[in-house]
Amino acid sequence: MRLKLLSIAIFTTLLLVGSTPAQSRALLNRAQSVTGDTFTVSVKTPKGANIYAVSKPSSAMLKSVDKGLTDLFAVARKNNYRSRLNYSDYSIFIARSDRTKDSQGNYSPDIAVGAAQYAGSIYDQGGFIYAAGMVIAYTPCAFVIAEHTKDLNRVSDVVRYEGEHLVLYHNDRQRYLDTADHSKGGGHPILQ
Numbered sequence: 029m030r031l032k033l034l035s036i037a038i039f040t041t042l043l044l045v046g047s048t049p050a051q052s053r054a055l056l057n058r059a060q061s062v063t064g065d066t067f068t069v070s071v072k073t074p075k076g077a078n079i080y081a082v083s084k085p086s087s088a089m090l091k092s093v094d095k096g097l098t099d100l101f102a103v104a105r106k107n108n109y110r111s112r113l114n115y116s117d118y119s120i121f122i123a124r125s126d127r128t129k130d131s132q133g134n135y136s137p138d139i140a141v142g143a144a145q146y147a148g149s150i151y152d153q154g155g156f157i158y159a160a161g162m163v164i165a166y167t168p169c170a171f172v173i174a175e176h177t178k179d180l181n182r183v184s185d186v187v188r189y190e191g192e193h194l195v196l197y198h199n200d201r202q203r204y205l206d207t208a209d210h211s212k213g214g215g216h217p218i219l220q
Protein backbone atom coordinates (compact mmCIF):
# COMPACT_ATOMS: atom_id res chain seq x y z
CA MET A 29 0.00 0.00 0.00
CA ARG A 30 1.26 3.45 -0.91
CA LEU A 31 1.72 5.59 2.18
CA LYS A 32 0.05 8.96 2.13
CA LEU A 33 2.91 11.26 2.86
CA LEU A 34 2.30 14.95 3.11
CA SER A 35 5.28 17.19 2.63
CA ILE A 36 4.57 20.84 2.28
CA ALA A 37 6.07 24.20 1.52
CA ILE A 38 5.24 27.40 3.33
CA PHE A 39 3.81 30.25 1.38
CA THR A 40 5.27 33.15 3.21
CA THR A 41 8.58 33.38 1.42
CA LEU A 42 11.37 33.60 3.91
CA LEU A 43 14.56 34.82 2.33
CA LEU A 44 17.64 34.49 4.45
CA VAL A 45 20.49 35.29 2.17
CA GLY A 46 23.96 34.37 3.33
CA SER A 47 24.96 32.73 6.56
CA THR A 48 25.88 35.36 9.12
CA PRO A 49 25.21 34.48 12.76
CA ALA A 50 22.13 36.77 12.72
CA GLN A 51 20.71 34.97 9.68
CA SER A 52 21.41 31.55 11.17
CA ARG A 53 19.60 32.69 14.29
CA ALA A 54 16.61 33.86 12.23
CA LEU A 55 16.40 30.44 10.61
CA LEU A 56 16.66 28.71 13.98
CA ASN A 57 13.92 30.97 15.36
CA ARG A 58 11.72 30.14 12.41
CA ALA A 59 12.22 26.37 12.93
CA GLN A 60 11.51 26.73 16.64
CA SER A 61 8.32 28.72 16.11
CA VAL A 62 6.99 26.22 13.53
CA THR A 63 7.69 23.16 15.68
CA GLY A 64 7.69 24.44 19.26
CA ASP A 65 10.97 22.55 19.71
CA THR A 66 14.42 23.69 20.74
CA PHE A 67 17.23 22.55 18.47
CA THR A 68 20.25 22.14 20.71
CA VAL A 69 22.27 19.74 18.55
CA SER A 70 24.13 20.87 15.45
CA VAL A 71 25.97 18.29 13.33
CA LYS A 72 26.83 17.58 9.71
CA THR A 73 25.95 14.45 7.75
CA PRO A 74 28.87 12.43 6.34
CA LYS A 75 28.31 14.20 2.99
CA GLY A 76 28.12 17.67 4.52
CA ALA A 77 24.46 18.61 4.94
CA ASN A 78 23.71 20.76 8.01
CA ILE A 79 21.59 19.11 10.69
CA TYR A 80 19.90 20.79 13.65
CA ALA A 81 18.15 18.41 16.01
CA VAL A 82 16.35 18.13 19.33
CA SER A 83 18.61 15.22 20.28
CA LYS A 84 21.70 13.61 18.79
CA PRO A 85 20.70 11.81 15.56
CA SER A 86 21.94 8.25 15.00
CA SER A 87 24.50 7.71 12.27
CA ALA A 88 21.86 5.64 10.41
CA MET A 89 19.54 8.66 10.50
CA LEU A 90 22.27 10.91 9.09
CA LYS A 91 23.03 8.41 6.32
CA SER A 92 19.32 8.28 5.47
CA VAL A 93 19.28 12.06 5.10
CA ASP A 94 22.27 11.84 2.75
CA LYS A 95 20.57 9.11 0.74
CA GLY A 96 17.49 11.30 0.30
CA LEU A 97 19.65 14.17 -0.96
CA THR A 98 21.62 11.83 -3.26
CA ASP A 99 18.33 10.62 -4.78
CA LEU A 100 17.12 14.22 -5.08
CA PHE A 101 20.27 15.41 -6.85
CA ALA A 102 20.18 12.47 -9.28
CA VAL A 103 16.60 13.10 -10.35
CA ALA A 104 17.23 16.86 -10.48
CA ARG A 105 20.15 16.34 -12.89
CA LYS A 106 17.92 14.11 -15.03
CA ASN A 107 15.63 17.14 -15.34
CA ASN A 108 18.60 19.38 -16.22
CA TYR A 109 18.42 21.31 -12.97
CA ARG A 110 21.84 22.45 -11.77
CA SER A 111 21.29 24.91 -8.92
CA ARG A 112 21.43 23.88 -5.24
CA LEU A 113 22.75 20.37 -5.80
CA ASN A 114 25.35 20.41 -3.02
CA TYR A 115 24.81 18.68 0.32
CA SER A 116 26.07 21.79 2.09
CA ASP A 117 23.27 23.86 0.48
CA TYR A 118 20.77 22.11 2.77
CA SER A 119 19.83 22.66 6.43
CA ILE A 120 17.57 20.01 7.90
CA PHE A 121 15.84 20.39 11.25
CA ILE A 122 14.96 17.12 12.97
CA ALA A 123 12.05 17.89 15.28
CA ARG A 124 10.23 15.85 17.89
CA SER A 125 7.34 14.01 16.24
CA ASP A 126 3.83 15.10 17.21
CA ARG A 127 2.48 11.67 16.34
CA THR A 128 4.18 8.38 15.52
CA LYS A 129 1.25 6.58 13.90
CA ASP A 130 -1.14 7.66 11.19
CA SER A 131 -4.91 7.10 11.32
CA GLN A 132 -4.41 3.57 9.95
CA GLY A 133 -1.96 2.74 12.73
CA ASN A 134 1.11 2.71 10.47
CA TYR A 135 4.43 4.04 11.79
CA SER A 136 4.41 7.63 10.58
CA PRO A 137 6.35 10.20 12.64
CA ASP A 138 4.91 13.56 11.65
CA ILE A 139 4.90 17.14 12.82
CA ALA A 140 1.74 19.14 13.52
CA VAL A 141 1.62 22.54 11.86
CA GLY A 142 -1.07 25.20 11.39
CA ALA A 143 -3.57 24.24 8.67
CA ALA A 144 -3.17 27.50 6.68
CA GLN A 145 -4.24 26.76 3.09
CA TYR A 146 -4.94 23.15 4.08
CA ALA A 147 -7.89 24.26 6.25
CA GLY A 148 -10.97 22.38 5.10
CA SER A 149 -8.95 19.95 2.97
CA ILE A 150 -8.78 16.20 3.64
CA TYR A 151 -5.61 16.88 5.66
CA ASP A 152 -7.27 19.26 8.13
CA GLN A 153 -7.29 17.84 11.68
CA GLY A 154 -9.17 20.82 13.10
CA GLY A 155 -6.93 23.83 12.58
CA PHE A 156 -3.73 21.89 12.10
CA ILE A 157 -2.34 19.21 9.82
CA TYR A 158 0.18 16.44 10.24
CA ALA A 159 3.06 16.79 7.80
CA ALA A 160 5.98 14.46 7.20
CA GLY A 161 8.08 17.49 6.41
CA MET A 162 7.88 21.18 5.79
CA VAL A 163 10.04 23.68 3.94
CA ILE A 164 10.81 26.64 6.20
CA ALA A 165 13.25 28.66 4.06
CA TYR A 166 14.41 28.82 0.47
CA THR A 167 17.74 30.59 0.95
CA PRO A 168 19.40 28.74 2.53
CA CYS A 169 17.44 25.61 1.60
CA ALA A 170 15.88 24.46 4.86
CA PHE A 171 13.14 22.12 5.98
CA VAL A 172 11.85 20.28 9.03
CA ILE A 173 11.32 16.52 9.40
CA ALA A 174 10.42 14.38 12.42
CA GLU A 175 12.68 12.08 14.43
CA HIS A 176 12.50 8.43 13.35
CA THR A 177 13.64 5.38 15.27
CA LYS A 178 12.86 2.92 12.46
CA ASP A 179 11.67 2.84 8.84
CA LEU A 180 14.59 5.06 7.85
CA ASN A 181 13.68 4.67 4.18
CA ARG A 182 10.82 6.99 4.99
CA VAL A 183 13.39 9.60 6.14
CA SER A 184 15.13 9.37 2.77
CA ASP A 185 11.78 9.76 1.01
CA VAL A 186 10.74 12.81 3.05
CA VAL A 187 14.14 14.46 2.49
CA ARG A 188 13.91 13.85 -1.22
CA TYR A 189 10.32 15.15 -1.33
CA GLU A 190 10.96 18.32 0.65
CA GLY A 191 14.05 18.85 -1.46
CA GLU A 192 11.92 18.70 -4.60
CA HIS A 193 10.15 21.92 -3.59
CA LEU A 194 13.50 23.62 -2.98
CA VAL A 195 15.14 22.41 -6.19
CA LEU A 196 12.10 23.52 -8.17
CA TYR A 197 12.05 26.90 -6.43
CA HIS A 198 15.64 27.55 -7.48
CA ASN A 199 15.57 25.95 -10.94
CA ASP A 200 12.04 26.16 -12.36
CA ARG A 201 9.90 28.75 -10.58
CA GLN A 202 6.75 28.09 -12.60
CA ARG A 203 6.88 24.36 -11.92
CA TYR A 204 7.50 25.15 -8.26
CA LEU A 205 4.35 27.30 -8.15
CA ASP A 206 2.34 24.64 -9.96
CA THR A 207 3.31 21.89 -7.51
CA ALA A 208 3.88 23.55 -4.12
CA ASP A 209 0.33 23.41 -2.78
CA HIS A 210 -1.02 19.87 -2.21
CA SER A 211 -4.27 21.03 -0.63
CA LYS A 212 -6.07 20.64 -3.95
CA GLY A 213 -4.36 17.38 -4.88
CA GLY A 214 -0.93 16.39 -6.14
CA GLY A 215 1.89 14.96 -4.10
CA HIS A 216 5.30 13.35 -4.37
CA PRO A 217 7.42 12.40 -6.11
CA ILE A 218 7.13 15.39 -8.44
CA LEU A 219 10.36 14.78 -10.35
CA GLN A 220 10.67 11.60 -12.43
Ligand SMILES: [Zn+2]
Binds near residue numbers: 036193
Ligand atom coordinates in the same frame (compact mmCIF):
# COMPACT_ATOMS: atom_id res chain seq x y z
ZN1 LIG B 1 5.23 18.60 -1.02
